Amino acid sequence: MDKKPTLAKTSIEYWKIRVAPRKLPNNGKSSMLYMRIKENGRSRYIALNLADKTKAASKARDIWIFIAANGLDAYLAMKGSKDRPEMVCTIGEYIQAAKRHTNVRSRSFAQYEAALKRIVAGVANIPTYNSRYEARSEANKAWHDKINAIRLDKITPTSVKLWQKSQIDLAVDEKDRIAKIHTVSSHLRNARALFSEATLAELKKTLILPTELPFEGVVITATTRRFECTIDPKELYRLGISELKNDELIAFLLLLIGGLRRGEADLLPWAHIDFKALSVRIDSTAWFTPKTAESYRTIRLNDHVVKILADYKLRSKDQEFVLNGKLPSAPGAAYEYRASAWSRLIKWLRAKGIDNNTPLHTLRKMSGSIIYQIGGPEASRKHLGHSSYATTAASYIHTNEIVIDLNKKEENA
Numbered sequence: 001m002d003k004k005p006t007l008a009k010t011s012i013e014y015w016k017i018r019v020a021p022r023k024l025p026n027n028g029k030s031s032m033l034y035m036r037i038k039e040n041g042r043s044r045y046i047a048l049n050l051a052d053k054t055k056a057a058s059k060a061r062d063i064w065i066f067i068a069a070n071g072l073d074a075y076l077a078m079k080g081s082k083d084r085p086e087m088v089c090t091i092g093e094y095i096q097a098a099k100r101h102t103n104v105r106s107r108s109f110a111q112y113e114a115a116l117k118r119i120v121a122g123v124a125n126i127p128t129y130n131s132r133y134e135a136r137s138e139a140n141k142a143w144h145d146k147i148n149a150i151r152l153d154k155i156t157p158t159s160v161k162l163w164q165k166s167q168i169d170l171a172v173d174e175k176d177r178i179a180k181i182h183t184v185s186s187h188l189r190n191a192r193a194l195f196s197e198a199t200l201a202e203l204k205k206t207l208i209l210p211t212e213l214p215f216e217g218v219v220i221t222a223t224t225r226r227f228e229c230t231i232d233p234k235e236l237y238r239l240g241i242s243e244l245k246n247d248e249l250i251a252f253l254l255l256l257i258g259g260l261r262r263g264e265a266d267l268l269p270w271a272h273i274d275f276k277a278l279s280v281r282i283d284s285t286a287w288f289t290p291k292t293a294e295s296y297r298t299i300r301l302n303d304h305v306v307k308i309l310a311d312y313k314l315r316s317k318d319q320e321f322v323l324n325g326k327l328p329s330a331p332g333a334a335y336e337y338r339a340s341a342w343s344r345l346i347k348w349l350r351a352k353g354i355d356n357n358t359p360l361h362t363l364r365k366m367s368g369s370i371i372y373q374i375g376g377p378e379a380s381r382k383h384l385g386h387s388s389y390a391t392t393a394a395s396y397i398h399t400n401e402i403v404i405d406l407n408k409k410e411e412n413a
Contacts, residue, residue: 009064015057019048022087035060039072045087046075089207091120091155092148098194101202105289107263108193115190117147119214122163123155153210157217164188164218185221192220231353233366237406239352247324247341248348250312254280254322255360257404258299259367259383261291262360266337268322270313278306282385287328295385302405370404 007014018036021029022045033056034045046063050056067075089097095113102109121128126146167184171177192215203209233256240252254265258280267288272281281298282290290296301309309322316322323339342360349359356362364384372380381388 009068010061012054012057012061015060015064016053019053019056019060022047035063037064037067037072039067042072044072044076087208088151088153088210090148091116091150091152093207094152094203094209095148095194097203097207098199102194102196102199104193105291108291112190112193115187116194117144118187119160119163119191120147120150120155122167123159124150152214153212155214156210156212157214160188160214160218181221188215188218188220191215192218231366233370234406236352236366241407244345244348246312247339248345250309251323251339251341251345252363253305253308255363256367257301257305257406259364259371260299261295261364261385262337262342263288264290264295266323266325266339266342267328269320270316270322273309273313273322275306275310278303290385292385292387294381294387297382297385299383302407304405304407367404 009015015035019033021032022034023029031051033048033050033053035048035056037044037046046060048056048059048063050059063075095116099109104112120126121143124147126143128143164184168177168180171180195213195215200209200213237256240249240256244252251265254260254268255262258265260268260280260282264282267285268280268282269285272283272285273279274281278301279298280301283296284290316324321328321338323341325338325340328338329336346359349362354362368380368384371383380386
């Protein structure tokens with residue numbers, strides 16, 4: 001039996017059997033025909049905007065001849081669609097495009113990305129094994145690859161709501177239910193941050209997005225809770241001054257008196273402490289960028305704390321950072337706290353009764369709570385560097401500068 005002659009790509013007959021409609025997000029098929037081009041390991045569908053096979057095949061042949069001579073990029077550039085895919089983008093494509101068009105810190109973006117992928121994994125029933133958390137492992141790569149390949153239109157508001165409910169329904173009692181509501185809401189809020197109006201406006205220029213985005217209409221419970229201090233800050237301060245030494249004491253004071261975030265204290269340089277003005281400044285460095293515009297701030301310290309800092313600096317051997325530790329890594333998504341004091345301070349705080357999941361952050365909350373009680377919400381917001389009243393539960397306006405001094409004794413004690 002004679003073999004059929006091989007058709008050349010310059011033949012219209014070759015393209016007649018290869019042009020075809022595309023599958024649509026609703027599992028239907030496009031009315032227009034497409035051709036598929038492969039070049040250097042990448043594959044691309046090109047819309048022919050024709051329904052007639054003969055005409056579409058002729059156009060596909062002409063396009064192929066141009067690409068063979070000039071390259072795929074030259075054709076896409078000529079058509080003004082170099083980066084635009086023909087179908088709804090995948091999770092991975094969306095994340096990569098969003099990364100190019102958002103101005104948030106890389107650490108914050110990584111937090112948003114992780115939250116989105118956690119939700120997608122839950123919606124798509126992609127299991128998470130312990131080995132998946134091993135950085136640069138095959139299991140980790142495989143987990144991310146599976147999520148990145150999922151089309152964005154597969155993550156609908158309905159599926160997100162079902163995931164939200166399923167996570168809360170895992171609670172074993174009322175206390176656990178409240179905790180799960182806050183955890184789920186935190187994930188949803190972080191993931192939704194990747195879909196801001198500004199980001200979407202840019203991404204619509206280069207990506208095909210679904211008509212219904214994942215978090216449209218999804219109700220997210222507020223996670224900000226008024227801090228209730230169960231430990232006397234003055235007593236904790238007294239114990240810290242008498243029991244903590246060196247780095248642990250300095251870290252303790254920066255968080256409790258200064259109200260610093262852990263990351264702010266971790267990379268705080270000596271150059272940002274003004275011993276004459278009795279203040280510490282949170283500002284950009286080569287290693288650190290404050291969380292928000294409001295995080296750039298100057299915090300007044302009491303003279304007792306400044307004296308402790310000054311005495312400690314005399315023993316610091318001209319090091320750049322206030323806290324001892326390893327050299328900082330280059331600014332990026334995978335940040336590890338460099339100071340060696342944190343683990344020891346956490347252990348000490350737990351021994352004093354602060355047994356929640358974030359004992360270091362509890363010190364900052366104590367700091368904000370004291371300022372709130374003394375000067376009101378506006379003073380507390382400025383002290384902590386919050387970007388809005390939502391976090392500090394605004395009730396009053398207070399513009400006076402407040403200095404925490406837990407070292408002073410009560411009058412008539």
